[in-house]
Amino acid sequence: MTMTMASGARRSRSAVAALPRSARIGALILVVLVVVAVLAPLLAPHDPNAIDSSRVLGAPDLGHPFGSDALGRDVLSRTIYAFRTSLAIVFGAVAVASLIALPLGTLAGYFGGWVDQVISRPLDMLLVLPALLLAISLIAIVGPGSLVAALAIALIYLPILARVQRASSLVVSQSGFVEGGRARGWSSAAVLRRHVIPNALGPLLVQAAILAGFAVQIEAALSFLGLGTQPPTASLGLMLSEGRDVLTQAPWVEIFPGLAIAVIVLAFNLLGDGLRRHLDPQGVVS
Template sequence: MTEPIVDETPTGRVGTPRLLLSNPVTVAGAAVLVVVLLIAVGASWLAPYGINDVDVPSALRGPSGAHWFGTDELGRDVFSRVLVAIQASMQVAIVSVAFAALVGVTIGVVAGYRGGWLDTVVMRVVDVMFAFPVLLLALAIVAVLGPGVTTTTLAIGVVYTPVFARVARASTLGVRVEPFVQVSRSMGTGHRYVLVHHVLPNISGPLIVQTSLSLAFAILSEAALSFLGLGIQPPEPSLGRMIFDAQGFVTLAWWMAVFPGAAIFVIVLAFNLVGDGLRDVLDPKQRTQAEARRSR
């Protein structure tokens, strides 16, 4: 009566981990993310050169054994700068999405559970925020607060909060009418207990998928803000800023733009692949189709 419905596994159904591992695309995406996380943790030790070690005589040299990704216009090692830039991007993405998830889920769950005027007011505010393009709203926040890592993280977190609020509210509206929730409330169980032990476990699936997808978009948003000069500030490297700096050297040093761009592409693609895989096993309809494909 009180157990979360998403934790119930019908007899004969394939377990979630096995179903995930049966999808080679998802496994490949997860493997890439593991490598990215290792880079994010140990970039400072993995980088063979200092990110701001200037060596003008070695400027604009192509990829070689000494410099795997070549050097930039100041002779700095592009490989080392890409590693540290990945670390910075992941830090911004993880913190900003964690902020968005915490605030957005809280707002969405409370609004969906209580309903009434509170739900109406909260969702109208969310709709107003949705009326602005994500990047435009982030640019406005950074322009007001000033560029930097902290403001970039805050801006990305704010613009993705409505996404989590909507997902959490929609899922809560479906769960709050379930019999086990109604019975628990009729027995006098406190609202906080119902939310924590009954509602949240049953809406975790869509939220996990949304988190994976939001991390991908957060990486893109940080790169875009840095490209425009409003994100991570020099001399700290960022993938977007490295692409901006490479604009004047595209014909002379293609590697200055290609490798940072490839890093963004690979990370975003990996997050999306993992998000699709999670959706296939956490969404009941998608899971049934995935199990049918696996049984063939």
């Protein structure tokens, strides 16, 4: 049992070491951000929603390293809690879209014909709509909120991820080992489970990592417009919206949430670029 666990640990370290440097750096930044988000109640120096009239637009100091906003709330504490909100929405949206796109794209690419048409044509209709307009339309129907924003982002990314999985499955389905499985009399379900899905999954993971960076920006844009996370919950986009009227008077209210968005996007881009070089050498994801 101990030898098996040690062997598994060595394989995991080898797999991580085989990743390009950019992927390791991006993953490390994301791990740090996730830890910060999870431990927000312990790391935040102040209550993110506590109003302090004596600290309205207070400049950064030792007690408030990021300064205070127009209501006297600590910007550092709100930024830490905003990581939790933004990352939860992004990870949730991309995970939901990927889990739905995986079977749809696999079936469309493997079977082709009428199966492909039935799956791909409705997804193509979603794909032609502008992303932000589609999100705003859904929110206008259902109502604003973090959960609705996550569902809107998932709906935007579903056709993109499904098309990537379809293309990858189509390539894998024409491989010799798949033909060998069919020749042995394996059922379609067995071929999909043993060969197609494991070998076609790489480009989907790459595309999901890349799209997660854009999801951060979409979530921030929706919150900035008042359609995503609602006050008093801390959100990076909402903080930018609340601080735009005092930008010249208290620039720190805008600078630090903006930098936080840039760091998250950079981490996902580094991870996606490294995974693309490692998992998608054939360039299924352009």
